[in-house]
Structures are given as C-alpha cells and as structure tokens.
Amino acid sequence: MKRSLQLKRILLGAAVLLCLLAGPLMGQTAEQEQQEQELSERFISISVQETTTLISPEPIKQVEVANPGIVEVNAISPVKLLISGKQYGRTTMTLETADGEKITYVVSVGLDLSALQATIEKVSPYSRVKVSSIMDTVILSGSVPDVQTSGQILGIAGIYSNKVMNHMEIAGVQQIQLRVTIAEVSRTATRALGINFQAAGGTAFIQSMVGGIQPMGIGWPGGTAVDGSMPFFTADQVIPPSITMLGGLTRANLQAFIIAMQDNNLLHILAEPTLITLNGHEASFLAGGEFPVPVAQEGGVVTVEFREYGTRLRFTPTVLAGQLMRLKIASEVSEPDASNAVVIGGLPVPGKLMRSANTTIELGSGQTFAIAGLLSERTSAIVSRVPGLGNLPILGVLFRSVRYQKNETELIIIVTPELIEPLNPAQVGPIPGENLRHPNNFRLFGLGQIENTSQVPAERLRRGKELFNEPSRLKGPWGPTDKEEGS
Numbered sequence: 001m002k003r004s005l006q007l008k009r010i011l012l013g014a015a016v017l018l019c020l021l022a023g024p025l026m027g028q029t030a031e032q033e034q035q036e037q038e039l040s041e042r043f044i045s046i047s048v049q050e051t052t053t054l055i056s057p058e059p060i061k062q063v064e065v066a067n068p069g070i071v072e073v074n075a076i077s078p079v080k081l082l083i084s085g086k087q088y089g090r091t092t093m094t095l096e097t098a099d100g101e102k103i104t105y106v107v108s109v110g111l112d113l114s115a116l117q118a119t120i121e122k123v124s125p126y127s128r129v130k131v132s133s134i135m136d137t138v139i140l141s142g143s144v145p146d147v148q149t150s151g152q153i154l155g156i157a158g159i160y161s162n163k164v165m166n167h168m169e170i171a172g173v174q175q176i177q178l179r180v181t182i183a184e185v186s187r188t189a190t191r192a193l194g195i196n197f198q199a200a201g202g203t204a205f206i207q208s209m210v211g212g213i214q215p216m217g218i219g220w221p222g223g224t225a226v227d228g229s230m231p232f233f234t235a236d237q238v239i240p241p242s243i244t245m246l247g248g249l250t251r252a253n254l255q256a257f258i259i260a261m262q263d264n265n266l267l268h269i270l271a272e273p274t275l276i277t278l279n280g281h282e283a284s285f286l287a288g289g290e291f292p293v294p295v296a297q298e299g300g301v302v303t304v305e306f307r308e309y310g311t312r313l314r315f316t317p318t319v320l321a322g323q324l325m326r327l328k329i330a331s332e333v334s335e336p337d338a339s340n341a342v343v344i345g346g347l348p349v350p351g352k353l354m355r356s357a358n359t360t361i362e363l364g365s366g367q368t369f370a371i372a373g374l375l376s377e378r379t380s381a382i383v384s385r386v387p388g389l390g391n392l393p394i395l396g397v398l399f400r401s402v403r404y405q406k407n408e409t410e411l412i413i414i415v416t417p418e419l420i421e422p423l424n425p426a427q428v429g430p431i432p433g434e435n436l437r438h439p440n441n442f443r444l445f446g447l448g449q450i451e452n453t454s455q456v457p458a459e460r461l462r463r464g465k466e467l468f469n470e471p472s473r474l475k476g477p478w479g480p481t482d483k484e485e486g487s
Contacts, residue, residue: 042105046085047112054081058097067091071107085109088136137163143171146321174279176317181414186267194401197256211384211401213257271311285313294344309334323365332356365419374411
C-alpha cells in the first residue's frame with residue numbers, strides 16, 4: 001500500500017510539472033505562428049509590368065520605397081495603394097500610418113510563371129517539372145522521361161527568359177552499351193607468266209626484254225667486245241625476287257629468266273569492340289598501335305611522328321522517348337600496308353590500309369543495324385608482247401609477258417546499342433586469363449606444358465561454367481537483349 005501511494009504521488013508531480021512547462025511552450029509556438037503569418041502577409045510577389053492592390057487597415061500617411069527603380073507605388077485612396085513592377089529585383093516598402101506606426105513589406109518582382117507552368121504541363125503531361133524563378137532567371141526542377149522532352153522544355157523556357165537553369169533529372173536508364181562487329185574477307189588471285197632470254201652465237205646475238213624481267217646487269221662485262229662467248233656477269237646487280245626461274249646453257253651462249261607465278265591470298269578480319277558511356281557523352285576506343293613516320297623539317301632536319309592504326313570506335317548516344325536511341329558513330333579498322341610504302345630520307349614508310357564508316361542512326365535498345373557494307377570485285381590483266389612474234393601460238397610465249405589479277409572484298413559493319421545497368425559481383429563471369437596458372441619445371445620441361453589449369457580450384461571453374469551456361473543472369477555482351485535481361 002505504501003509503495004502504491006508513493007508511485008501515485010510521483011506520477012501526479014510529473015503531470016503537474018509537464019503542465020507548467022507546456023503552457024509557455026504552447027504560448028511561444030502560437031506567438032511564432034502569428035509572427036510567421038504576419039511576415040507571410042507582408043511579402044508581396046508580382047511580375048514585371050504587373051499591378052496589384054494593397055489595402056491597409058488604417059489610413060496611410062506616408063510610403064517609402066527603398067529602390068523606386070524596381071516598383072512604383074501610387075495611392076488611390078487613404079487606405080489603398082497601387083503597386084506596379086518595373087524591373088526584376090527585390091526591395092522593401094515601408095508604410096507609415098496616421099498614428100505613427102510603421103509597417104514594412106518585402107516586394108519581389110519576378111517572372112510570371114503561371115503561363116510557363118501551364119504550357120509545360122500541356123506539352124509534356126508525363127513530366128513532373130516545377131517552375132520557379134530568382135529575379136530574371138527561370139529554374140526548372142523535377143523529372144522528365146527522356147532527353148528529347150528535356151530539350152523541348154528548355155526551348156519553351158527560353159522564350160520566357162534568356163537565363164534558364166536546368167535542374168531536371170531524366171528518368172530511366174541512361175547508360176548505353178554499343179557492340180560493333182566489323183567483318184571483312186578479302187581474296188586475291190594472281191597469275192603471271194613471262195620469259196626473257198638472251199642468246200649469242202657466231203657473230204650475232206638476240207635479247208628478249210618484254211616485261212623487264214631480265215636483270216639489266218646480266219650480260220657482257222662493260223667495256224669489252226662482244227664475241228662468241230657470253231659469260232654470266234651480274235655487274236654488282238642483285239637478281240630481283242620477281243624472277244621465279246633462271247638458267248642457261250653456257251656452251252650454247254643462252255640465258256633465260258622466267259616468271260611463272262600463281263598466288264592466292266586470303267585476309268579475314270573480325271573485330272568486335274564494345275563500349276559503354278552515359279547519355280549524351282562521347283566514348284572512344286582504340287585497340288592497335290602506332291608506327292613511326294619520318295617527317296622532313298626546315299633545314300634538312302628529319303623528325304619522327306607516330307600514326308595510329310588498329311580498331312577504333314567513337315560514338316555519342318542520345319536516348320529518346322520509348323527507349324529509342326540516336327547514335328552518332330565513327331568506326332575504323334586500319335593497318336600498315338607495306339605494298340604502298342614510300343621512301344622518305346632513305347627510310348621506307350608504309351602506307352595505311354583503312355576501312356571506316358561515319359553515320360548517325362536511330363534504333364531501339366537491343367536492335368541491330370548494318371551501318372556499312374561493301375562488296376567489291378576488281379580484275380586487272382596486263383599483256384605485253386612483241387608485235388607479230390608475241391601472237392605466235394607456241395613460240396609467242398618467248399616474246400610476251402602476261403599478268404592477271406583478281407581481287408574480291410566483302411566488308412560489313414554491324415552495330416547493336418543497349419540500355420544497361422551495372423552488374424552485381426555475382427553476375428560477373430571469369431575474365432580472360434583468370435584461370436591461367438604458370439607450370440612448374442616438371443610440367444614445362446618434362447611434359448612440355450606451357451600452362452597449368454589443374455591448380456585452378458574446381459569450385460571456381462564450376463562457378464564460371466554456371467555463369468556462362470545461364471546467360472539470362474548476365475548483362476552486356478554475355479546476356480540476351482530482352483526484357484528479362486538481368487533478372
């Protein structure tokens with residue numbers, strides 16, 4: 001009983017204390033609310049060239065404006081004032097009543113945003129854009145569904161003011177992955193046949209130089225008389241590699257140089273660069289190298305510049321409405337070409353073989369476009385012959401040179417853009433070389449193995465296989481391009 005009575009007394013004392021403290025607090029809160037209400041009532045916001053009326057509860061004796069260039073005040077009655085906005089800005093207006101009381105108002109002159117807000121809601125009903133202003137600057141905040149809508153709203157706001165601050169956010173995924181496939185097959189077939197010879201006997205000799213196959217240094221030594229015996233003399237000249245056969249009969253004073261060639265060349269290029277960037281930002285990619293090029297300067301000085309080659313990709317995406325994308329793409333595949341080399345300062349400089357495409361396209365996420373294609377077939381044939389003798393059926397081979405060449409090139413460039421999101425750590429598959437282990441001496445020298453995969457944990461290998469066997473859990477180049485990607 002005594003403990004219960006003591007507990008009741010403690011609770012009663014706490015209640016009384018709370019009541020004593022709550023009274024001043026409630027009074028203070030009510031006083032603050034009244035002051036805030038008065039302050040809010042003493043704030044006047046108007047637009048340029050807009051007029052509003054202020055009615056005072058008591059007759060007004062005098063009006064003072066801190067900056068008359070911003071607002072203009074005219075009295076239309078003892079208790080009624082006409083306030084007009086002249087230019088952008090913020091100023092104070094003080095009213096003095098008949099009994100000497102002074103009341104201060106804050107007058108802000110800005111833009112009329114009601115028409116702008118209504119126009120934005122009409123043009124883009126799915127946007128959540130709020131319009132505000134500071135003096136002559138329009139501030140746009142909220143969210144829009146795509147970049148195209150954001151540009152339209154910025155254009156409308158620019159009509160109302162030359163100063164627009166864009167704080168709008170674009171909803172949805174804004175990261176774009178571009179996969180490019182550059183595939184090329186080039187075939188070259190060459191057939192050539194030509195014979196040069198020289199023979200001498202007695203007091204006469206004959207040479208056939210159709211096609212320029214014969215090295216000019218082979219013949220009689222310079223400054224000697226031509227007699228019945230013709231030695232093999234090269235005169236410090238190297239036999240060109242174009243000659244496939246040469247021979248002769250020394251006693252018969254006969255030499256022959258033959259080009260008989262049949263070449264078939266095949267070039268296959270497959271490049272698949274993949275690049276990711278944000279909406280509206282350019283991304284570039286280069287996998288290749290550089291080769292030196294000597295450049296002659298003034299005063300006979302030769303400097304070296306480096307020219308890039310390889311697989312290059314550069315693109316700038318813009319996300320449109322409905323997951324459509326506008327892509328500005330520049331792709332290029334290049335390599336040094338020794339067949340078109342030139343000599344600069346005594347140094348051979350290779351040419352540059354290049355395939356490139358620059359374009360702008362629009363397509364949806366996961367769709368594919370072939371932005372460039374080439375099917376080229378070129379045939380060239382050259383026949384050089386001695387008139388009359390070169391037309392003979394069999395012996396004419398000795399007096400003519402034939403070269404026949406055919407080139408075929410097939411090239412296609414395919415692009416696939418995708419809106420993507422980052423991967424979770426569990427979704428990332430094995431990277432190239434992750435499973436590579438260096439062999440020990442026994443495996444390297446004894447078994448001839450240059451890599452050892454037996455040391456890779458079985459759990460890691462199993463995990464990597466599972467990831468690649470379940471592409472629906474992956475993003476980017478590993479997974480499909482459907483709505484359930486990454487789920």
